[in-house]
Amino acid sequence: xxxxxxxxxxxxxxxxxxxxxxxxxxxxxxxxxxxxxxxxxxxxxxxxxxxxxxxxxxxxxxxxxxxxxxxxxxxxxxxxxxxxxxxxxxxxxxxxxxxxxxxxxxxxxxxxxxxxxxxxxxxxxxxxxxxxxxxxxxxxxxxxxxxxxxxxxxxxxxxxxxxxxxxxxxxxxxxxxxxxxxxxxxxxxxxxxxxxxxxxxxxxxxxxxxxxxxxxxxxxxxxxxxxxxxxxxxxxxxxxxxxxxxxxxxxxxxxxxxxxxxxxxxxxxxxxxxxxxxxxxxxxxxxxxxxxxxxxxxxxxxxxxxxxxxxxxxxxxxxxxxxxxxxxxxxxxxxxxxxxxxxxxxxxxxxxxxxxxxxxxxxxxxxxxxxxxxxxxxxxxxxxxxxxxxxxxxxxxxxxxxxxxxxxxxxxxxxxxxxxxxxxxxxxxxxxxxxxxx
Amino acid sequence: xxxxxxxxxxxxxxxxxxxxxxxxxxxxxxxxxxxxxxxxxxxxxxxxxxxxxxxxxxxxxxxxxxxxxxxxxxxxxxxxxxxxxxxxxxxxxxxxxxxxxxxxxxxxxxxxxxxxxxxxxxxxxxxxxxxxxxxxxxxxxxxxxxxxxxxxxxxxxxxxxxxxxxxxxxxxxxxxxxxxxxxxxxxxxxxxxxxxxxxxxxxxxxxxxxxxxxxxxxxxxxxxxxxxxxxxxxxxxxxxxxxxxxxxxxxxxxxxxxxxxxxxxxxxxxxxxxxxxxxxxxxxxxxxxxxxxxxxxxxxxxxxxxxxxxxxxxxxxxxxxxxxxxxxxxxxxxxxxxxxxxxxxxxxxxxxxxxxxxxxxxxxxxxxxxxxxxxxxxxxxxxxxxxxxxxxxxxxxxxxxxxxxxxxxxxxxxxxxxxxxxxxxxxxxxxxxxxxxx
Numbered sequence: 001x002x003x004x005x006x007x008x009x010x011x012x013x014x015x016x017x018x019x020x021x022x023x024x025x026x027x028x029x030x031x032x033x034x035x036x037x038x039x040x041x042x043x044x045x046x047x048x049x050x051x052x053x054x055x056x057x058x059x060x061x062x063x064x065x066x067x068x069x070x071x072x073x074x075x076x077x078x079x080x081x082x083x084x085x086x087x088x089x090x091x092x093x094x095x096x097x098x099x100x101x102x103x104x105x106x107x108x109x110x111x112x113x114x115x116x117x118x119x120x121x122x123x124x125x126x127x128x129x130x131x132x133x134x135x136x137x138x139x140x141x142x143x144x145x146x147x148x149x150x151x152x153x154x155x156x157x158x159x160x161x162x163x164x165x166x167x168x169x170x171x172x173x174x175x176x177x178x179x180x181x182x183x184x185x186x187x188x189x190x191x192x193x194x195x196x197x198x199x200x201x202x203x204x205x206x207x208x209x210x211x212x213x214x215x216x217x218x219x220x221x222x223x224x225x226x227x228x229x230x231x232x233x234x235x236x237x238x239x240x241x242x243x244x245x246x247x248x249x250x251x252x253x254x255x256x257x258x259x260x261x262x263x264x265x266x267x268x269x270x271x272x273x274x275x276x277x278x279x280x281x282x283x284x285x286x287x288x289x290x291x292x293x294x295x296x297x298x299x300x301x302x303x304x305x306x307x308x309x310x311x312x313x314x315x316x317x318x319x320x321x322x323x324x325x326x327x328x329x330x331x332x333x334x335x336x337x338x339x340x341x342x343x344x345x346x347x348x349x350x351x352x353x354x355x356x357x358x359x360x361x362x363x364x365x366x367x368x369x370x371x372x373x374x375x376x377x378x379x380x381x382x383x384x385x386x387x388x389x390x391x392x393x394x395x396x397x398x399x400x401x402x403x404x405x406x407x408x409x410x411x412x413x414x415x416x417x418x419x420x421x422x423x424x425x426x427x428x429x430x431x432x433x434x435x436x437x438x
Numbered sequence: 439x440x441x442x443x444x445x446x447x448x449x450x451x452x453x454x455x456x457x458x459x460x461x462x463x464x465x466x467x468x469x470x471x472x473x474x475x476x477x478x479x480x481x482x483x484x485x486x487x488x489x490x491x492x493x494x495x496x497x498x499x500x501x502x503x504x505x506x507x508x509x510x511x512x513x514x515x516x517x518x519x520x521x522x523x524x525x526x527x528x529x530x531x532x533x534x535x536x537x538x539x540x541x542x543x544x545x546x547x548x549x550x551x552x553x554x555x556x557x558x559x560x561x562x563x564x565x566x567x568x569x570x571x572x573x574x575x576x577x578x579x580x581x582x583x584x585x586x587x588x589x590x591x592x593x594x595x596x597x598x599x600x601x602x603x604x605x606x607x608x609x610x611x612x613x614x615x616x617x618x619x620x621x622x623x624x625x626x627x628x629x630x631x632x633x634x635x636x637x638x639x640x641x642x643x644x645x646x647x648x649x650x651x652x653x654x655x656x657x658x659x660x661x662x663x664x665x666x667x668x669x670x671x672x673x674x675x676x677x678x679x680x681x682x683x684x685x686x687x688x689x690x691x692x693x694x695x696x697x698x699x700x701x702x703x704x705x706x707x708x709x710x711x712x713x714x715x716x717x718x719x720x721x722x723x724x725x726x727x728x729x730x731x732x733x734x735x736x737x738x739x740x741x742x743x744x745x746x747x748x749x750x751x752x753x754x755x756x757x758x759x760x761x762x763x764x765x766x767x768x769x770x771x772x773x774x775x776x777x778x779x780x781x782x783x784x785x786x787x788x789x790x791x792x793x794x795x796x797x798x799x800x801x802x803x804x805x806x807x808x809x810x811x812x813x814x815x816x817x818x819x820x821x822x823x824x825x826x827x828x829x830x831x832x833x834x835x836x837x838x839x840x841x842x843x844x845x846x847x848x849x850x851x852x853x854x855x856x857x858x859x860x861x862x863x864x865x866x867x868x869x870x871x872x873x874x875x876x
Binding site: 036039040119121125127129132134135213217218232233236238240256259262263265266270353364371375376377379380381382383384385386387388390391392396397398408409410411413414423424425426427428429430431432433434435437 | 474477478557559563565567570572573651655656670671674676678694697700701703704708791802809813814815817818819820821822823824825826828829830834835836846847848849851852861862863864865866867868869870871872873875
């Protein structure tokens with residue numbers, strides 16, 4: 001009997017798994033059809049759509065907030081940490097902020113149709129490389145419901161259909177937000193399937209999304225390192241790795257100490273939980289004796305725990321915790337920083353190459369040769385000279401908004417705005433041209 | 439006893455597997471170190487290197503040809519088809535052609551350091567997005583030994599280290615070619631590990647290469663559909679899908695028949711085995727009665743078998759084979775073509791969307807609106823208006839050379855030249871800038 005019940009359970013589970021897979025693949029197919037329509041929309045139609053969505057979110061804030069209250073109540077019942085509940089919670093102000101985000105995206109230039117390159121060949125063929133949408137974009141994300149609308153706005157403006165796979169903890173909020181967006185799509189005689197929310201109650205929906213090869217053009221994971229590595233490693237769909245930041249601040253031999261301290265403190269302590277926060281301080285030996293004690297004192301005053309190598313422990317005194325090997329590879333996301341003394345700028349670059357995640361590194365120096373050397377040797381998405389690592393951000397870079405910060409080298413690197421949500425195609429115009437034999 | 443022997447065999451096989459994996463990963467680590475040096479090379483040094491490699495290949499042609507003779511002899515012993523042996527065989531002329539290819543690449547602009555975008559932000563931060571090498575590029579390819587040198591030239595010029603995984607059938611030739619290239623690297627005081635040939639006797643080396651995540655930045659498969667899908671599906675390293683081409687020629691209602699026939703014949707029969715060859719003909723109903731009989735006659739005269747839908751069978755007569763459903767999805771690579779009559783231009787675009795591989799599609803039309811509509815609706819790497827599909831090619835597009843033709847949407851689409859072998863990074867210059875709270 002036991003065996004029979006188990007096998008029935010297993011069959012039911014398998015059937016449920018198949019159903020979920022079919023559901024995700026059907027959603028992807030519908031998104032593909034929608035994408036073909038979206039690709040043809042001129043800018044005016046897309047901007048009008050985003051403005052209408054913004055207005056609808058504001059006017060229907062009460063029902064969105066009511067749905068959000070269900071998520072918040074459940075999170076409270078589950079004993080979720082206050083910080084996470086704060087990220088989950090919506091308010092009238094926050095809904096208005098989300099709507100303003102859509103209006104900002106509406107105001108950004110349309111990347112679609114931009115001629116990236118073009119020329120006339122020797123044989124008279126006219127060549128144009130133009131931007132086109134990617135097609136179907138999958139976004140896998142955690143927590144905050146504002147991502148639902150931000151991601152929909154950016155993907156629609158760039159002519160893409162979007163499959164949203166949010167967190168189960170925000171299911172009611174996301175469902176309410178997407179319902180509003182879809183009603184506006186229909187009012188504008190566009191397919192509601194341009195924006196779809198995938199089931200979030202089962203982790204398997206992520207797997208079905210990232211293996212829907214041929215139906216989904218790219219999947220972008222936004223969230224913790226675990227989510228990102230799962231998506232990137234198990235995906236058969238192309239992915240863009242985002243947001244893991246083990247960022248470094250290197251204080252050069254020729255650094256103004258006050259400038260270095262200001263940049264260090266801002267890089268570490270402005271918002272320690274975000275991916276562009278500094279996690280490691282590297283100090284050139286020539287200035288270590290002067291700089292390290294001041295840095296340790298100011299970091300401690302800001303509530304930061306310093307995990308130092310032997311030299312930093314020696315110079316920084318009892319306020320420094322001895323670093324272990326894993327500290328150099330750790331993205332703390334908290335008020336902690338690893339700190340080491342290095343022999344030279346190339347040694348700093350080598351440390352970064354060995355331990356960094358390729359997100360953002362900063363040098364503080366007054367020596368122009370050192371600045372040139374650091375920017376050449378350090379291969380990260382962003383390299384700062386005399387500026388805080390905190391500037392690596394789509395809005396700060398003038399992109400208006402971002403879908404994430406890519407730390408991979410393929411397709412997009414650094415903050416991803418609208419152009420990074422596009423592909424290109426070649427248009428070739430001839431007069432009956434044929435290619436000679438050979 | 440049997441069990442014991444089997445488990446000993448299994449252990450030995452496992453040990454051998456581990457050794458091969460370690461060998462591939464060690465090669466990738468060495469390539470990473472080499473890549474850090476290559477990234478800093480100015481154009482002059484890279485061009486001098488490529489010219490020296492070209493000269494060395496020519497002067498050492500006798501030993502390369504001797505090695506090649508071993509591969510050819512083995513292929514003949516194995517009863518390999520004459521066409522494949524021809525692709526494998528080198529000659530003094532072919533070695534000189536390979537060397538000339540390197541000189542061509544040396545003459546191309548250096549993509550590295552190019553400022554792609556740049557501006558000054560409101561806060562005075564100066565922003566530059568510059569091209570940098572990808573790092574370590576893996577190439578998995580079949581057959582022809584010239585790919586070994588072509589790929590090395592393109593990757594070195596773009597500042598990358600390369601891991602070459604060629605065909606076992608060309609092992610002696612590839613080993614000899616790479617030995618020459620590596621000696622020139624050493625003469626130029628560069629790491630020989632910038633160009634490495636991976637073992638080709640075991641298919642597992644491909645698997646180890648495509649799962650060396652964190653060590654290899656991109657893998658580009660060049661070869662048949664089977665190789666490409668294996669690499670793309672099993673890889674945890676980012677990949678670029680290349681070279682599968684189910685290309686279409688659409689003859690519009692307003693097409694000049696002579697122009698259409700010339701483009702059709704060139705697209706199909708110029709070189710039927712290459713990926714830009716046409717595999718399907720679509721004819722608008724309004725011109726089908728006139729065009730189909732002529733097209734069938736000319737195609738047959740060129741030795742092409744036509745697989746037609748009911749309308750094409752009716753109009754084309756006994757010379758047409760009835761198409762089956764799979765014909766619309768087939769990349770023949772031979773003197774075969776599928777042919778269908780469509781009701782409209784949107785129907786042609788829909789057929790292409792349903793069955794195409796996103797490589798190259800052509801419209802023949804004299805109607806400017808039809809041309810605009812086709813280029814907007816058809817989402818392929820290349821869309822030709824009144825030109826043969828055979829033009830989708832790096833050299834034809836003026837790129838000087840290509841590493842392959844991408845049929846994916848991420849990173850690169852269409853022929854990939856030097857810029858497509860690069861990534862970018864953001865350089866941000868400040869004067870002690872810190873980001874305000876908020």
